[in-house]
Amino acid sequence: MLDQRLRLLLETIRRLIRREAKGNLSNLLRKIHPADIAHLIKYLSSAEGKWMFNLIENPHSAATVLREVEQETQISLLEGLDEVRTSQVLQEMPADDAADIIGGMTEEKADKVLQLMQRKESKEVEDLLSYEEDTAGRIMTPHYFALHEDVTAREAITKLQEAAEAEMVFYIYVVDNRQHLVGIVSLRKLIITYAATPLKNIMVSDIISVHTYTAQEDAAKRVAKYNLLAIPVVDEQNKMAGIITVDDVIDVIREEATEDIYKMAGTSGEELLEKSAWKIAGIRMPWLFITLLGTFISGSILKYHSATLKDVISVVFFLPLVMALGGNVGNQSQTIIVRGLATGRIDPLAVGKIIFRQIKVGLIMGLLAGVLVGFGISFFSFSKAMGFAVGFSIFISIAISAIVGTVTPLLFRKMNIDPAVAAGPFITNFNDVFGILFYLGFVTAMMKYLV
């Protein structure tokens, strides 16, 4: 949403774009916070966005805008720049963000852009690209501030004053002669320390760090757990390789949550980067096939019970009821477990209480819904036997759905299969099939009371 100020800005920008007033727009852009420019670009057409992005003179501002927009927009904005300008903008970005963008280019273009970038910056980007995707190594910045343990507080302050590059300094990392990370000093501690004290006397030596190959998600969880502003990343020899700052952690946490939500619904975050509707359909297709398989089984069960259906057609009327109620409860239980596992709220080693509680919830809901529906059917002119058959089937199908919805994600997790991906389609289809199977079997068994 836009507040008053941004709405006015947007109107002005649109007017200037219509008039093609390059000079005026360029001046205006200089006065707007890059994060706001990034926000406003959403409201422009892709052609307008490109045109405006070209008018941001300061490559550092352009880089900040680029960091803040969605990946889809990044690609579109960069299309409008030649390779020289692209390299100018990218070398103003933190190396991890630049690596992210260059990693998505064709090899040919990536090579050209890297060649055009300044030696130091392109080296940094290439270093990051050597780590696997989704590892801590890939999002760390090499611009941390490390000093030897014998340096004094006063010297440290002087060095800090000389260091133009280390823009986001929160901590001073203390290393020994072999560049091993041995301690951490906060800026505040540095300021309040007597000038001649060496860092090794004021540093915290209980270091919380991650490895270059640690998963980004785990690095983010650690930063959140210990309330850090940045976490050091070390290599196999415990030598410092970089740091991950809290702003990147926020992005990781958000992305992970979004990915999980999409996976549970049978699609993926990639969908948002995809412009082609055909490719999106491709991403979603696997789930559709699993559903086809499930409904094929359900259909076969119905076919098997044709005689029952023909004899008592009202059995069909309650089919959606049995399917939908079980599906509901199964989905609720599954969601609680999958998200709980992802946030760490549910620990896969301490789940006894949670399983027990979810099963109890399933039994209660099954009982309530079953009794309600059973009496409802008996009351509204259908037979009492039918009320009992449907009510009892609902009870069983809700209870089983709750159990399956609870246990399946935990089992998948134990088998090291991502529960967010696997549990959804499996549980939904299993519950549909089971519900129909039980309902029709039970009704058929009760046939003599129904006709």
Added chain:
Amino acid sequence: MLDQRLRLLLETIRRLIRREAKGNLSNLLRKIHPADIAHLIKYLSSAEGKWMFNLIENPHSAATVLREVEQETQISLLEGLDEVRTSQVLQEMPADDAADIIGGMTEEKADKVLQLMQRKESKEVEDLLSYEEDTAGRIMTPHYFALHEDVTAREAITKLQEAAEAEMVFYIYVVDNRQHLVGIVSLRKLIITYAATPLKNIMVSDIISVHTYTAQEDAAKRVAKYNLLAIPVVDEQNKMAGIITVDDVIDVIREEATEDIYKMAGTSGEELLEKSAWKIAGIRMPWLFITLLGTFISGSILKYHSATLKDVISVVFFLPLVMALGGNVGNQSQTIIVRGLATGRIDPLAVGKIIFRQIKVGLIMGLLAGVLVGFGISFFSFSKAMGFAVGFSIFISIAISAIVGTVTPLLFRKMNIDPAVAAGPFITNFNDVFGILFYLGFVTAMMKYLV
């Protein structure tokens, strides 16, 4: 999950608890990071957890443990403490976290605890409690570090050295004579500045702030957008009231994502705080009732078409197919939109392209599934007419589900109804009902080709 180190610790702790070795355990706890203690508590029974929590001598450590555990565990751990100890622990917590806990106590207990707390701390908590839940005011800390604009850099450093309280100082907030926030100076800027320069000459005066009544979610989004470490909170007169630090922002972002995921599945984050299975069932019931209503309509449609069903019983076999496929695609589209709105990736004012793309995806998936199923049915011994009827119904129901799944959350948002809550049950049930309605209508219309 536990790494090697934590697993060993857990074993030792369990052994000490079994032996009731108070002294040893208390010593051990002194050496473990409170965030790790919080993590380990998950693996203990609630009685063991309480017993151990009582052995943490340092009230500041106990406070940190309490901040890191889930709310459910917080309540259980506090049950084990008397009011004096409770007040000692709570006054070591940041006021916002203490307010959160005290806000959940009975009024009687809250009064007692507040009385036992030191005057200054209890005042802070009471101040925070005067703001609405979920507002920025409720999670801000009053321990920011503000100085007058005429103070010099050197004086600022001296004051900082004296300030024991402001533990998480990232920025120095600069105020005028009337306590209005007029600028911000980063610690790093302060360190590299010449000693006699007044703050007003080095401060950034473009301030990004929020109001005490701003929603926590919006405050968190702003911190993420501008990559801040803390955001100042001002009152109606633009006077500083507190700051929100990035560690609280991470919690808010996580909580919001979790809440959204649960709401979409028809339950709520409250479920996790609830131990009673009956109450959890109560939280989930509304969705079940909406589903009951939906399936009542579906059942009525089926009843209306009894004649068709009796004549061509194979129509029933494909009922799960039509329902499930439409439900799938509707759910996918809905998820993309609801989460996109929540993260700001989708802007409610610029949705043309997205709607269009989702509809295209729906048409493609409908076409593929419809053709596949249609031919499948024709091939496997059922009639060609039946293949056409089912295939075409699937095409229509998938396409409509995609449209409804895309447009409904946007409409709810426009009406200021939370799309995560309202869209799920509405869309699921609408799509089920519509699928059955179209399928049976179409089949009945085609009756003469089917028998």
